[in-house]
Amino acid sequence: MITQSPLKSENASYRKTVLAGDYFIHVIKQGQTFRILDLEGNQAADTLFYSANDPSERYSAMDTIREQGNIYLTTGTKLLSNHCNVMLEITADTCGRHDTLGGACATESNTVRYALEKKCMHACRDSWMLAVAEHEEFGIGKRDITHNINFFMNVPVTANGELTFEDGISDAGKYVEMKAMMDVIALVSNCPQLNNPCNAYNPTPIEILVWD
């Protein structure tokens, strides 16, 4: 559902532009609002959340979609942890639909999806691997990397069980915003994928904003 936010960018307590192919890792405190802004359009932001107090509690795609009874994430979606606790709630969304079934790109899955010789092309999981290697203070490793949210990505499922990757429904200036219900570590890869329409074959920057 498309909903605008009353929050103004100039009042944000934190702003950071994340280039395509880079990662973002940052603690969002309970009560803070976290926005991902698609600056140039058709960009995918592969996002994971962890409880800042105990990273073994983390975002769970399957618990989130089952408990809301719908596979798409939008305004009103409660992002649940693997303990079925509410980590964040989506409070505004000018895109209307986000995916959490498609997972992230990895160099290894790229070989399967596109071609064996594409194995050295940059991928979201490599960004996450660098993030957790450079930020050991969060206590996150590969075993904690599970199934993410693909903000701004459009992955429809049909009634007879097909899954397709469609051209993005996002556009320049579209955003999704969520309020943290617990202290969370946000781990985002601004997707570098060049082989499919999730980024319109042209990865572009996103901006992260946080309000107290």
Added chain:
Amino acid sequence: MKNKPVYEDTIPGGAHWSLLIRRGTCLRLTDVDGGTNVGMLFFNPGDHLERYNAPDTLKCQHTFRLTQGHCLYSDMGRIFCSIIEDSVGWHDTAGGNSNKQMVKAKWGEHNYQQYKNDWYLNGHDSFLIEMAKYGMNQRDMAANLNLFSKVAADDDGNLDFIENNSNAGDSVMLRFEMDTLVIFHTCPHPMNPAMEYPKRPVNYQLFEADPIADDDLCKNSHPENQRGFKNTELYNLGCKC
């Protein structure tokens, strides 16, 4: 494939088990009474960081349902196993797993003290117990398979648990393409609306697999799977088993 199973056993409903299955082995699971659910996870026994990846499995084959012809992928671009036979037609991997709170809210608390082996186990605790036997914990737990269960989405993305998806005698055959640690339980699907906690057993049989033919259904059902098989062959290079 030889007609006679090398080994066979039945796991009661609401229980859990685990086994190491070698490459070149087939596992046939049969729904004994109808309406069973088998929650399942795969790990590489040599490196538990490599595990079943539901999103990669779905997106590599452009599917939301799993059935004959599909391969079940690890997060490393390799194939743990292929679904070489299936009389069910739809297996779920998006519905997740039941937990203690869910089972208690739906069917009441049946603890061991009072009910002994008629207690109500849940999927999450079942996985934790089996995984702990191999040194793993909840950090290693990713999305699972729910074999024999069907969860469908409509055009608006609304999810529905479809009852009576599997009947007594329905079976699915997995052929393992690499050595795999298989963790499984027979606890109910978390979306099962049954009034009573369903205890549905599953029979499992192990067979020696036939060599993979050039026209193998799973290898050729998607060009992606041909590449997945290449990755897995490379991983098994030099393996004499």
